[in-house]
Amino acid sequence: MSDKYTPPKVWTFSEGNGGEFANINRPTAGSREEKKLPQGEHQFQLYSLGTPNGVKVTIMFEELLELGIKGAEYDAYLINIGEGDQFGSGFVDINPNSKIPALLDKNHGEEIRVFESGSILVYLSEKFGKFLPKDPIKRAQTFNWLFWQMGSAPYLGGGFGHFYAYAPEKFEYPIDRFAMETKRQLDVLDKQLANNKYIAGDEYTIADMAIFPWYGALVKGKLYDAAEFLSVHEYKNVIRWADELIKRPAVLRGRVVNRAWGDEDQQLHERHSSADFEKIKLEY
Structure with a gap:
């Protein structure tokens, strides 16, 4: 490691703190500019943006539409977080x-605002009565794993992903700390999937939609270019589950919505x- 850091008695913000998102990170909340959002007809x-948290919700919408639920039609607009649109x-x-x-x-004139990806998944599940079991035991299991993901992914994304892929300098301690935790989480999933087809049991639920964009992408080599580093081939049950999900047309469609990087023919800003997918390559 470089020079040892001794924290000051009182932390102060420094704009030159480095890292990929240093130009937008601030220790304060609230809007920074007046900017009206566009609205479509639905x-x-x-x-959103096609990050793992964004993909959870677009998969959900596309799964609802795959069932023929026309009321689930939606307009998706790109929010470029690197430019500070948020x-x-x-x-x-x-x-x-x-x-x-x-x-x-828009709810027929009575606007309802929903944020946090897990909250949006639950909201849509309850609104349309899909992908959230009514049986109390199965419902509890689904919520267990949904909230497991909400609490665990920050260690994968904000912890491992940040220090391994985005930090301006590589330090052994944080990478080692969060790699260990990421592998522990993968082992938790692998053991659960050893005896279950899907995350919460024999039904495909919002728990799968929440976990797949993070951990499914990780074991398929689509996240942080870290598959070899983390030896993801060890988690055979997670890989089996991820391979099952990428056969689903709605998952492939949801993955490209609001995507703004990678191959251009896999980006749908x-x-x-549904016609918007006609020129998009839907493959994983």
Whole structure:
């Protein structure tokens, strides 16, 4: 490691703190500019980016549409977090925490604002009666694993991913600490999937939709270019489950919505109808 760091008695913000997101990170909340959000014709307006947290919700919408539920049609607009779009007044009005995804349900004139990916998944599940079991035991299991993901992924993304992929300098201690925790989490999933087809049992639920964009992507080599480093081949049950999910057309569609990097033929910056996928390569 480089020079030893001794924390001061009182922390102060420094704009030159480095890292990929140093230009937008601040220790304060709230909007930074007046910026109205666009709206389409559908009841649901999604403002997001194709990161793992954003993909959870677009998979959910596409799964609902795959079932033929026309009321689940939605408009998806790109929020470029690298440019600070999440700090515009319109976005902050939906999500005061300035994180994607954010959902506006126009609800026939009575606007409902929903933020946090897990909250959006539950909201849509309850609204349409899909992907959240009614049986109390299965329902509890689904919530257990949904909230497991919400509590665990920050260690994968904000912990391992940050220090392994985004930090301006590589330090052994944080990478080692969060690699260990990421592998422990993968082992938790692998043991659960050893005896279950899906995360919460024999039914495909919002728990799968929440966990797949993070841990499924990780074992398929799509996250942080870290598959070899983390020896993800060890987690055979997680790989089996991920391979099962990428056969689902809705998962493949949801993965490309609001995607703004990678191969151009796998990017759909905005989504307003199923016709928008006609020129997109839907493969994992």
